Amino acid sequence: MKSCKEIIDLLSEYLEGDLPGDEAGAFETHMALCPPCVDFLENLKQTRALVRSLRCDEVPPEVQRQLRTFLDRATKRPPKRGKRT
């Protein structure tokens, strides 16, 4: 059976669903027999859940206006010179 350290090294791949079949089997066998590793995994999942709460928000309308104004000013091209009359 894999050691706890080996299991910890596989946690990210397990969470990403990237473990190949035999590795996943060994991982789950260990988990079935090791409550501390289960705790560790759950803890890592909860940390991820909290991090995901930071995912994309729309910028507030005032910030959108600010961005537009800034870019309008910063990218304003000088008017073409016309013929003087």
Added chain:
Amino acid sequence: MSDAQEHTLELKDLELGLGASAAHADNNLVREFIAGNEAAFTELVTKYKDALTNYLNVMVGDYDIAVDLSQETFLRVYKNITRYSNIYQFSTWIYRIATNLAIDEMRYRKRRGQVFYNNIWAKNSDREEGGQEFEISDGRRGPGEEILRKESSQVLGEAIRSLPEKYRTAFILKEIQELPYERIAQVLKCSSGTIKSRLHRARLFLRERIKKYWWGTRKPSARFSESGKGAARGR
């Protein structure tokens, strides 16, 4: 754009297996903009402003500075659009510009002894009041739960920004911006394997930093209680 460049772009899209049509749409907008259609630039800004500002906000931990950096990113895109090479997706290029700006800003602040922990959580905390955010499958209930959540969020924000630069950037691009490994590798100019390694270490480090908020009064296994220490060392 030459046929060879077009072909390269298509291959990249297929290889990465993501948003080929989105990437194609971006490149069409870039072409239109270069041809003089200013509205195409506005469309690119509209498309990326939310994701980019959010990314910069988590990176630097100050919303006002994030907005400034977002503006600067778009300005650089505007000024340097002809230097964009479509062997990468447009979004890869814009994230690279934003990442470099954020890193420069953080280094500048670090030199001046300033720390970014201002108001990154303000927006989420406001929403948390309405019960929309931080729904964690915790199972614990009690009068101190809200306080605990806010506190854990604060600690998490600080923990993210205390990660070494290379781990922090990879972590935010993956876990918050949801970019695939291949794209992160392009943004940060390293291999996917390196990104996976950095991400794993960052996760262990963060878990270690905030574990007490999950365990509460439950004592963690002694075997693992120190396992996250030094997790952010290495490549």
